[in-house]
Structure formats: structure tokens, C-alpha cells
Amino acid sequence: MTTEVKQSPRERLLEAAATLTYRDGVGIGVEALCKAAGVSKRSMYQLFESKDELLAASLERRTSAYVATLLPAADDDRSPRERILHVFEQVESESGAPEFYGCPFLAAQIELKDQSHPASRVAHGVKENLTAFFRAEAEQGGASDPGLLARQLSLVFDGGSARAGIGADQLTGLIAPTVITLLDAAGVR
Template identity: 40%
Template sequence: MSITPPQPRRRRGRGARERILKAATELFTAHGINATGMEQLATAANVSKRTLYTHFAGKDDLVHAYLSCVEDDLLPPGGSAPEAYPDPRGQLLAIFEWEPNSSGEPLRGCPFLNAAVEIPDPAHPVHRLAAAYKAEFADRLASLARQAGARDPVELGEQIALLYDGAAARSVALNSTAAGATGRSIAAKLIDAAVTPVPASADSER
């Protein structure tokens, strides 16, 4: 006689939204947005699909909420300086300090870049959120560049933002965080060049 093992009971009530967002973060990171279905998300969060749709109107709504949750953790500091990097130059360089990929698991890179690639329509709410995040990222870097004394902080902020995105994409292709160290070295040179006073010309000295 075969015995069917008991199935885990679906958990409802308080904490369901948090479990759904946690499952979304894990699955979207591991497999991507388009490859992850709502049924898979409900199973991972241990909720029914009805509960899932009670908290989120649809997948787009869930993706938007997921990105909003990780946004603050990924942005450069915008308020008081962290104790580890009290000076703005150190904070600019800190964005390239990535932990070694000792697990060997595939690196996924920036979730906002990934979302923009998977949802390419620039009018889509998720794509707009990704674009807004990237603009805010560059603005935060420009603010730090201004505090560091850069002659053109907006330009330096854009340069470092572009460097960061390139390093993040390369880390995914090579499945290695070594690009972070290279990016940090290049960023240091950009910062030093941007804050070094330009020598006065011979004409201006007359």
C-alpha cells in the first residue's frame, strides 16, 4: 500500500507579504524575472496563489515592489557618512568593494540593469523604475564628488556610474568579482584627476 506524504500547509496571515518578497528576491536573482512564474513564487513563499494576488495585483506589481525593497541597500550613501568611509573619496571607491565569489554560484550583477534588459519597453513601470534608480545612483555619486572637491561633480558622477555598470556587467560575464578591484583602481585615478587643481596658464599668470 502506498502512502502519500503529508503536504506542507500553506501559511497565511501576518508575514505573507514579507515571505513573498523574500522569495521574489531569491528567485529573480537566481533565475531572472521572465523565467520565474507566479506559481513558482507562491510555492517558494509557501502561500496560495490567491494570497499572492491579494498582496500583489500581478507580476509587474511584485517586480516593482521587489526592486523598491532592494533600492536603498544598493544606493551610495545619501545622508550621514558611514563610519567605515567617513570621507567622500572613500565612499566613492567603496561601491567597487565586492566580496569574492567563493561559492562559485553564478553572479547576477545589478538587479536594476537586469530588470531593464528583461523588460526593455522604456514606458513600462518596471523599466522606468530601473531608469530612475540609475539616475539617482549617478546623482548620489555626483553629490559625493562635489563633497570631494571635484571641479565638475556631475561629470565625475556619471563617469563613475558608467564604470560601475561596466564592471558589474563584466563580473557577470566572467562570474568573478575581480572587475570590482579594477573598477576601483580606475575610479581612484578619475577622482584624483577631477580634484587636482588645473595649473594656471601662462596667460592667466600675467
């Protein structure tokens, strides 16, 4: 079998960037990234324009796996209410993992500050997609104000992941009751 057991340098770089920037912040050095990936700086700089582009590509790559983990499957035939709750069950269970620091996209935006940074733009798009998902479900579920509910859910999502990430609180017993209260108030049964 000629199955690719070993990832390409490009993939190893993207994965190392995802892991290390999540754990240590976007201030991590290029040298450390390359060493972790087992790739020379020379190779890195002919695969990516700059460190900033590597970070952006790394976040971009995380996107599909991230939404796949959080969102219910496309053929999921549960109610909108249950599909929304599914997202928060996922983040609650993820938050129990030993190395959980909250949503990596939110963290990247806060650390970078600059909203025009390529990685910030990617993260911004992810956030918009999540809010759009909430909004679609809210509409389907007959929410009194779907736009408001979607924003509220995103608010709880980011707040919860941020607070869990800095060790300010546990999501257990907090996030589900909160979401249910908001769903009830919006008339989504």
C-alpha cells in the same frame, strides 16, 4: 514573546521574487514564485495587482537594503574620495559571492526592455539616486566637472557589475584602479 518569527505572505512573496528573478530572470513564472514563497496564487493576486506589480514592489523593497549596503553611513566623516571608493569596495566584495549576477536593477531593466514597465521605473530611480550620490560627493570633493565624474562613476559601476555578472571579468584589481584614475583626473583628492 510574540515576536514575529514568521514573515507575512507579502514579505515572503517579495523575498522570493527578489531571489528568483535575480537568479533566473524576470521570466520566472508566477507559479514558481508562489511555491517558493509558500503562498497560494489566490493570495498573491489579492496582495498584488499583477506579476508586474509584484516585480516592481520586489525591486522597490530591495532598494533600501541595497543603498544601505553600498553607500557609506550618513555619519561617515571620511573624505568624498574615500566615500566614493567605499561604494566600489562594497560592490567588489559583493562580486566575490558565489551567486553574484551583477546589479539586480540593471539586469531587470535589460531583461524587461520596456522602460515603461513599473519595475523598470523603480530600477531607473535607483540608478538616478546612485548617480546623484556620486555627483554630490564629486561637488564636495572639488571635482572639475562633478556631473561628468558622476556619470563616469556610474558607467564604471554598471559596467563592472554587468561584466562580473556574466563572468566576463573579475572586479578585483580592476575597478579600484579605474575609479582612482578617474578621481585623480577630476582633481578629487
